[in-house]
Amino acid sequence: MNLKAITTFTLALIASTSLVAQKSNKKLQKPNIIYIMSDDHTSQAFGIYGSRLAKLNPTPTLDKIAKEGIIFDNCFVNNSICTPSRAAILTGQHSQANGVLDLEGVLPMDRQYLPIELKKLGYQTAMVGKWHLHDQPNFDYYNVYTQHGQQGSYFDPFLTETGMHFAQQEDPKYEGKQYKGYCSDIITDISINWLKNKRDTKKPFVLFHQFKAPHDNFEYAPRYKDYLENTEIPEPESLYDNKNNGSIATRGVNDALIHEIGSSVSKRNTIRNQGIMLWDKKSVQHSDPDFDPAKKIRDDMSDREYTHATYQEYLKRYLRCVKGVDDNVARLIAFLKKEGLYENTIIIYTGDQGFMLGEHDYIDKRWMYEESMRMPFFVRFPEKIKAGLRTDAIINNTDFAPTILELAGGKAPKQMQGHSFKKILETGKEPKGWQQSTYYRYWMHMAHAHANPAHFGIRTKKYKLIFFYGKYWVDTKDPKAEWNKKSWGNRFTFDTPAAWEFYDLTKDPQEMNNAYNDPAYKNIIADLKKQLIAKRKELNEEDGTKFPHIQKVIDAHWND
Structure with missing residues (x-):
């Protein structure tokens, strides 16, 4: 073999060895992660x-x-x-x-x-x-x-x-x-x-x-102050008509609590609605010092016009x-x-x-x-x-x-x-035995002016079942109870009605119809309640020992 052939062979061997080493190093090298x-x-x-x-x-x-x-x-x-x-x-x-x-x-x-x-x-x-x-x-x-x-x-x-x-x-x-x-x-x-x-x-x-x-x-x-300024932002239909969404837990008997539960875009929530926050020049002074709320909101506006104007401003800022x-x-x-x-x-x-x-x-x-x-x-x-x-x-x-x-x-x-x-x-595929539901729980009953009732529930791919138990997670009637007033403290000190909500997400993905009392879903709801009991037990989410006053509400209304 002549010198040229030896040199060529040697270079090829080095290149091949280097490639193998690179592949080997790549296998050994852990990926970085940015979350x-x-x-x-x-x-x-x-x-x-x-x-x-x-x-x-x-x-x-x-x-x-x-x-x-x-x-x-x-x-x-x-x-x-x-x-x-x-x-x-x-x-x-x-x-x-x-x-x-x-x-x-x-x-x-x-x-x-x-x-x-x-x-x-x-x-x-x-x-x-x-x-x-x-x-x-x-x-x-x-x-x-x-x-x-x-x-x-x-x-x-x-x-x-x-x-x-x-x-x-x-x-x-x-x-x-x-x-x-x-x-x-x-x-x-x-x-x-x-x-x-x-x-x-x-x-x-x-x-x-x-x-x-x-x-x-x-x-x-x-x-970004001019971004979307002249664009009409699409609105959800439920902004103006909530139909049969919710229950007495979220609306009160005969809608008696709609002005207090759930912060709103419209004037519905009299304590916290988006207009109270948006139509204040100070709320956007760093972003747009020339912002003039008078150009976007007028005293002679109807409730619907006010809601529309507030929604448009809210979404554009967001x-x-x-x-x-x-x-x-x-x-x-x-x-x-x-x-x-x-x-x-x-x-x-x-x-x-x-x-x-x-x-x-x-x-x-x-x-x-x-x-x-x-x-x-x-x-x-x-x-x-x-x-x-x-x-x-x-x-x-x-x-x-x-x-x-x-x-x-x-x-x-x-x-x-x-x-x-x-x-x-x-x-892209679920392994055998993969979970078919997820558990949810919101603890902060009527906290801040947002005022959402405490609740828990289960969601599957087709259905959602929610139980609003409407009670503080500690007994506020007990003066020794540790109530987290810093996080929750506001004018709300009352319990709200307990109630169930059920949504068929295949037919009602926008959750506009609480079908809990529809007899067609009786067996499905009964099965979801069994799943919910099992899920709460699996996750140690039961309330009997730590929060017995909540468990009393759960027991009293489980079969409503």
Whole structure:
């Protein structure tokens, strides 16, 4: 063999060996994970979920990511309020198991199971943005809002970074830093800076990138003040006519409670309606200093005209906040691509719960109704997940942690109640024995001016059964009872009527007809009640020992 042939053979051998080594290293290399979560970003405000707002194209960046992976149509929150949802995600447990029932619930560092387990798997962990769990984050790096009860502010927010004394801004020992600018831009800057300059490049990373937007009061970056300004936003039919939705638990006998239960778009709720919040120049002064409410609302307007004007302003502000989220996700993705990180990074996107955008004339979340309970959820990872997958498999936010851990090469610890859906991600199909229902419970009875009655229930792919037990989760008649007045305290101190609601979601997806008393569904409802009993027992959600006064209501009305 001549020298040229030997040289050619040697180079080919080196190239072949190098290729094998690269493939071997790729197999050994763990994927990075970026978990992106917005606050109150509901599924109606996406293109991919095909709602009335889809034609406005509110989320082009997020839609593109979703279509390159798998989209979940039946992802649900187990307690539709910020702090409990975040606790469920980090613990893999429902509220009664992790102890975070309401907005004042605290998740100690030793119960933040997801980041603890990820560290054991060799991951470097980071949390940026909205935290809202009160105790210090158990992440290698964090930079989170520590202002307004950790809610943060839309403009010039205060955040606390790793190494600083972790406390609220009101604490005399507060060491946080104020950042100038708009919140969604700021946390994206912080995340990109951590990825570029602060992380250990020898380790795989998990980054929790958590937006404040589009939480109320819907303050948007000034650059979006003209976005959708001259667009007529489609309205839900139930904004003006709620038909047979609800029960005496949500409306009162002969609608006696409709002016107090459930914050509204219209003037219906006399304590908290969207007009009270929107038609105040201060509510948008940072976003648009030239905002003039007099140009949009007039004293001579009829109730319907007022509701229409309020809804249009509400949705435009909300969608401007969503626009800021979508654009900042585009910035984050552009950085990942530039740094060569995109293809080996699992991208997960969700909201911390759903949100009512005028459906049934409701705003906010808390309800077990679809728009509040449903979470947007999609995952992109080309190496394992085919583009264009979509599934109606039922998952809930307690399933996130077990799934993330399995994607990272680990297993969920025994205390987690959720289940990994990694196989669904990879195949688009439900494995044998996969859950066919999800449990929901909202604890904060008549809290704040939103005033939602406490309730629990079960949702399957076809049906939904809700029981409103309408009572505080502690006995307020007992002066020794620990009633969380900081989280719940307002003028409401009364119990509300107990009642059942049942919706056939195949025939009534908008939940406009409570068919609980329809004899055609008698057997279906009886079966759902059996499933609900079993689910509550499985999840240790029964009330007999801890909350006997609630159990009395349940027992008294179970067969109504």
